[in-house]
Amino acid sequence: NAGVTQTPKFQVLKTGQSMTLQCAQDMNHNSMYWYRQDPGMGLRLIYYSASEGTTDKGEVPNGYNVSRLNKREFSLRLESAAPSQTSVYFCASSEAGVAGGRADTQYFGPGTRLTVL
Amino acid sequence: GNSVTQMEGPVTLSEEAFLTINCTYTATGYPSLFWYVQYPGEGLQLLLKATKADDKGSNKGFEATYRKETTSFHLEKGSVQVSDSAVYFCALSGTRNTPLVFGKGTRLSVIA
Numbered sequence: 358n359a360g361v362t363q364t365p366k367f368q369v370l371k372t373g374q375s376m377t378l379q380c381a382q383d384m385n386h387n388s389m390y391w392y393r394q395d396p397g398m399g400l401r402l403i404y405y406s407a408s409e410g411t412t413d414k415g416e417v418p419n420g421y422n423v424s425r426l427n428k429r430e431f432s433l434r435l436e437s438a439a440p441s442q443t444s445v446y447f448c449a450s451s452e453a454g455v456a457g458g459r460a461d462t463q464y465f466g467p468g469t470r471l472t473v474l
Numbered sequence: 475g476n477s478v479t480q481m482e483g484p485v486t487l488s489e490e491a492f493l494t495i496n497c498t499y500t501a502t503g504y505p506s507l508f509w510y511v512q513y514p515g516e517g518l519q520l521l522l523k524a525t526k527a528d529d530k531g532s533n534k535g536f537e538a539t540y541r542k543e544t545t546s547f548h549l550e551k552g553s554v555q556v557s558d559s560a561v562y563f564c565a566l567s568g569t570r571n572t573p574l575v576f577g578k579g580t581r582l583s584v585i586a
Contacts, residue, residue, distance in 0.1 A: 399577060399579050400563065400576040402573050462508070462520050463520075464519075465519065466517050467517045468516075468517050
């Protein structure tokens, strides 16, 4: 199993350009997540999808859109990139579904390092 | 809402020293608690977890005990190695279909 994969690994954009970060998991997980990681700020949740067909905003959703394409894939789109979006972006997945109960482990991809000039 | 506070770093230790990274939490109900580790240039990976009070999670020589009375989940290792140099994140989650809440991370550097 590849686990969680992300593409691209690195990207440089100019202010105002758009791009989509891709994420896929092969663990048949129900839930998927997008985080950004900035120095001194830890991980901040951008959007998540608790199940195929649903998405919810996290702590810092402004400037981003997401699409849960199918159970495997969850993409993050920057419509008009800004220097403040320079960050490392991580995708994660977990088995958890819409049913209630205790939390389970999230599995992370290797990250995409994005620079916006 | 739920939150996690962990000690700020960086923490620098000599090889074979004892490690403690403090983590306290605020949550309603009975959260699950996690420690994740991030090695340089990589994503986060689960180090250990505990799902109920008094549980002890352990892995690779690291341990943490879920203390409900002190709302804490401190990470410990008796003898660190250079290869333990990484950023460590404490996290919690209250319910199965909600995202984890992470602390800000503690960078550990172990020198030979």
